[in-house]
Amino acid sequence: MPNTSYDALIIGSGQAGNPLATALADAGQRVALIEENLLGGSCINYGCSPVKAMLASAERAHQLRTATDFGIKGAELKTDIAAVVARKDEIIEAMREGVRSNLTEEHKGITVLEGHAAFTGPRNILFTPPTGPLQELSAKRIFINTGTRAAIPDIEGLDGLPYLSTTQLLDLKELPEHLLILGGGYIGLEFSQMYRRFGSKVTIIESGTQLLEREDDDVCEALSKILTDEGVEIVLGADVRLVSRNEQGVFTLTASTKQGERRLRGTHLLIATGRTPNTDTLGLEQAGIKLDEKGFIEVNECLETNVRGVFALGDIHGGPQFTHISYDDFRVVRDNLLTRGKRRSAKQRPLPYCVYTEPQLGRIGLNESQAQEQGLDYRVAVMPVHTIGRARETGRTEGFWKVLVDPQDRIMGAAILCAEGGELMTMFQLVMMGKLKYQELQNMVIAHPSWAEGLNNVFAKLAKPD
Incomplete structure (x- = not known):
């Protein structure tokens, strides 16, 4: 089995890993970047960029639907969801190719490897490509940037049903007649308004007493009213204990609420109850890397793990899961490693964010x-x-x-x-x-x-x- 050594090895092509690869390569280091899925990470492929591209289509639909309020009369509105998805795909494909070009053509010293990485020791990785022989890789420093995936709640009957993650919903080429959204965080809210404006019936089911748990009551109440005025149904304090689906393809969520038991029915079910870290297949125990109780990697203010020379960037180390925070993780590591006399900390930094409802x-x-x-x-x-x-x-x-x-x-x-x-x-x-x-x-x-x-x-x- 061949063994190749690098100065830096980056696992994951997200918003922290990509610019770090180019910065280290420009500083003269030999860099390998391993990506198991799609270049660009969650933001480009199934997060910010595709969601906002489709929200733009939903906004146009809303403008047409309300045009008579501005003295404009036009033809009857019809959503071509396949065309909406095709527009999104064209935008994302161009962004993804831009990442590939940046890594492979515009910066020398970067080797992009497509496949799976798992630790066999503190500085050693076993790389498994889709085809071909396994490879042993080693590096002076290793950076983990593997992000998160949808967290699926443990609800009776849910396992085995064709529910949707946000990734799957973004590729759905049929318009749901009635979309049930389990989860009232910012992801659920953005999708709720989007699909309501496309023409679907939409119901949000949230276990908490308000939407957006980080916000003040008056903010949540105002945003709830905006959504309900557009026709989104919001069910709060709902403890979903059973999910089923009949022969006609209709989902039924049985939930306990303060008003008693409710059965909420819809043709499609989106699970938007949070994210779980992609740490379970990395062999972190072989390197002695510590995790917290939720499976996120523990890091210090410089984003270094308990194993010297191994760092974790982006959503994988817990905390606020935003693209701009991941990109700032890159800046923290870049300056601490490459800029003499300049130190940056990942602690006590500002946390701006935006929920892209309208x-x-x-x-x-x-x-x-x-x-x-x-x-x-x-x-x-x-x-x-x-x-x-x-x-x-x-x-x-x-x-x-x-x-x-x-x-x-x-x-x-x-x-x-x-x-x-x-x-x-x-x-x-x-x-x-x-x-x-x-x-x-x-x-x-x-x-x-x-x-x-x-x-x-x-x-x-x-x-x-x-």
């Missing part, structure tokens, strides 16, 4: 629940979106802005439920990084009419919480 929910910093849990002194400003001129002109009046301010008049956090909420949230992130006081935003000259004009007005009713 309107979007952009979040940065602390929300009220977190500030109260930490016993912090704060004031809060809340502004309905309909007070913004741009909102009235475009008809996108749903939602509100909510900003927390500390005793020194600096921004502690913001929740922006608004059209372009992600872009507006990033403005608050810049303000927080610059440590500006809120009065500087109130007096800033901002182009009219823009969404950003809300920065002038949101603090008009800044007050202590009730």
Whole structure:
């Protein structure tokens, strides 16, 4: 069995692994990158990019459906879901080929290997290609970037049924008549609005008492109302204990709720109850790499495992599972390994994120629940979106802005439920990084009419919480 040695070996072609491969190769190192599935990782292949591409189609459908509200009359709307999926596939294929070109043509010193990797020791990997002989690989440093997969709940009757993961739903070329979504996190919400706008009936079933467990009650209530006004049914506090499917292909979810037992029926079932790490087939025990109780790899602030020279990047080490956090993991490792005198930490970094419903929910910093849990002194400003001129002109009046301010008049956090909420949230992130006081935003000259004009007005009713 051949044995090949590298300076660096990266397992997984995600948003941390790919740029790390190019940075190490550009620094003169011999790099091998092993990918068992598709180049680009979850973001490109079954996460951010394909979902947002299909959300764009759903937004066009909604615009056509509501065009008469703007004085525009047109033909009857019909969704061609196969064409929607084909458009998504074309976009994703181009992105995937861009990754391949970047790794194999634009940067020398990178060897891309397609197949499975498993540890046989702290610096040794057994590589199994789809065809051909096994190979033993070794490296001075090894980086694990294998991400996560859908977590399937242990519910009676579910095993063996043709339920859908988000990956499978993105490739479905038939429009569900009635889509049941098990899970009320951001993934479930984005898919619920998407398929409702495509024309499906949609029901969200969530075991918790609210959607989006990380958010304040008022944010969740407002977002719930937006979705229900579009026709999405939301069932909260539902403990699903049995799943079945009849000969006609109809799923039935039997759930215990505060109102009693309910039977929820639909033609398709999406499981969106979280993610589980892809650590179970890596042979980590052969290298002595420690996992936490949920199977994620334990790392220090430099993203190094308990085994010196072995690192874990991206969703595989637990914590917030966002592409931009994975990419920052790359920057942490890059600077600590390649930039002399520069140290970066993966701890205490900002956590911006956006839920791409319409309107979007952009979040940065602390929300009220977190500030109260930490016993912090704060004031809060809340502004309905309909007070913004741009909102009235475009008809996108749903939602509100909510900003927390500390005793020194600096921004502690913001929740922006608004059209372009992600872009507006990033403005608050810049303000927080610059440590500006809120009065500087109130007096800033901002182009009219823009969404950003809300920065002038949101603090008009800044007050202590009730």
